Amino acid sequence: MKENQKIIKYQSGNIEMETYQDGETFVKKHYYNAKDAYVKELSYLKDGIKKVKYFTEKGVLSKLNYFVDDKRHGLETKYFISKADGSIKSTKSYENGKLHGENIIYNEKGEIIKREIFALENYKRLSMDKTSSHIRNILHGFFLTIGTTIAEPSTILPLIVNYFGGSSILVGFFAALLRGGAIIVQLFAAFKAQSYTLMMPYLHRVFMVRFLAWFFIGVSILLFGEDSPTLTLFCIGFGLFLFSFSAGFGAIYFKDIIGKIFSHKFRGKTMAYRQFFSGAGGLISGALAGWIIASFDAPMSYGYLFIISSFIMGLGYLSFGTIDEPVKEKVSKREKLI
Missing domain, CATH: 1.20.1250.20 (MFS general substrate transporter like domains)
Structure with missing residues (x-):
């Protein structure tokens, strides 16, 4: 076992979570009390910004996040899992762990169905395009x-x-x-x-x-x-x-x-x-x-x-x-x- 690898197990003995380093990528697998059923996170760290990709059990990209000092920072993107083609479901803007900026929700045709603005000063949601x-x-x-x-x-x-x-x-x-x-x-x-x-x-x-x-x-x-x-x-x-x-x-x-x-x-x-x-x-x-x-x-x-x-x-x-x-x-x- 590699020094940076960590395994946590259920009481049944099956793996609950497994983490390890694969080159410059930090891999985290969350198991569902079964050997083959897990979701996966891939983390990349560059210039202090951590980029994290989330995948479903079938390997479909479901979400993309960015972190600075373990706080969400930048654009969070969620994808339509059912389409499995990278179609965007929603985007949210974060600054220092708090919602700030434009948040958009799309339908499966790629059309905007809701748009909101969050102000960082008092964390107040400001709805637009109502x-x-x-x-x-x-x-x-x-x-x-x-x-x-x-x-x-x-x-x-x-x-x-x-x-x-x-x-x-x-x-x-x-x-x-x-x-x-x-x-x-x-x-x-x-x-x-x-x-x-x-x-x-x-x-x-x-x-x-x-x-x-x-x-x-x-x-x-x-x-x-x-x-x-x-x-x-x-x-x-x-x-x-x-x-x-x-x-x-x-x-x-x-x-x-x-x-x-x-x-x-x-x-x-x-x-x-x-x-x-x-x-x-x-x-x-x-x-x-x-x-x-x-x-x-x-x-x-x-x-x-x-x-x-x-x-x-x-x-x-x-x-x-x-x-x-x-x-x-x-x-x-x-x-x-x-």
């Missing part, structure tokens, strides 16, 4: 498009402004406010958000401001209408101002959350679905706006458009606002503005 988050993201885009298309700058918004005596310049100003106002505050929002561990509480505030701003426009049209056209136009402009500038904050929070709940590969998929259903929402919005305008006299129809669409947008806000956002463990220290 189906529920995917659906909520799509619903948000769908309902938001239905709500906002009713004030499309090239169609309905000029009709409303002209009805209350506004000039073409005012139409252009409102259109610019609606489409470009958010850009001005995005830099400031990004600066503030760099120290936030969670974006969703702030996004909830943005959702509330945008809902109330849109609803306010509709109520103002119903209350003042033809009796005070100048005041009505002012209220429309004020509502658009709140709606647009709050979007500058919302865009930063939204993108940060999307980056945390979807992997870069899945992100393209969910945003493509969102774009498709947003287009469908635009078609529905056009039909809804046409029906409301045809069913009610102006300016009541304009007020109903904004009020109804604000609640439709609210459904989108509710959908996205219920997403479970992972906590950002490492945040940047916010610098002082000069």
